[in-house]
Amino acid sequence: MDKQIICRLRDINRAIAELEHQFSQRFELNINEAMLLCTLKEKGELSSGAVAEALGLTASNASKVIVSAEKKNLISRNLCKEDKRQMFFSLTAFGREKIETLRNEQIDLPEILKAIV
Numbered sequence: 001m002d003k004q005i006i007c008r009l010r011d012i013n014r015a016i017a018e019l020e021h022q023f024s025q026r027f028e029l030n031i032n033e034a035m036l037l038c039t040l041k042e043k044g045e046l047s048s049g050a051v052a053e054a055l056g057l058t059a060s061n062a063s064k065v066i067v068s069a070e071k072k073n074l075i076s077r078n079l080c081k082e083d084k085r086q087m088f089f090s091l092t093a094f095g096r097e098k099i100e101t102l103r104n105e106q107i108d109l110p111e112i113l114k115a116i117v
Contacts, residue, residue, distance in 0.1 A: 015110040027102060029072075032057065032065045037074060037091065037099040045078065045088040074098055 020031050027034070032055060039054045040046060046054065052062035066089060069075045074095035080086035091099070109117060 011112055012116070015112045019110060019113065023107070027098075027105075029074075029098070029102075030065075030068075032061075033069050033072070033074065034099075034102055036065055036069055037095055037102070040075060040089065040091045041096070041099045045090045047086060047088055051089060069095070 023034070024030050029037075035055050036051065039051065043050075043054070048062055048066060049059065051057075051066060052059050055062060055065070057065065066075065070077060073092055075089045076092050078088045078090060080088060
């Protein structure tokens with residue numbers, strides 16, 4: 001593999017890590033929680049499996065994001081009417097407020113990421 005590619009990937013990874021840190025400090029959310037809010041805003045109610053698929057996470061990692069967002073009162077857990085074993089997740093009023101705040105904020109991307117987005 002080309003050394004330049006490895007170094008470029010390292011630089012991108014560092015830029016993402018720094019962006020995530022700044023994002024978390026500013027909005028009191030991690031990137032996965034923000035992506036969950038955005039996804040639920042666009043799609044409405046989703047099962048945990050659908051959340052995992054939409055966010056590109058393993059079921060275990062999606063579960064951690066869901067629990068964290070629930071603790072912050074950003075999403076609610078609802079029983080499926082047809083199958084009481086199935087849970088669906090949706091935005092709370094606070095979650096809708098938070099995602100609207102995020103959508104209206106300017107987020108400064110590091111230069112290396114501006115070329116990608």
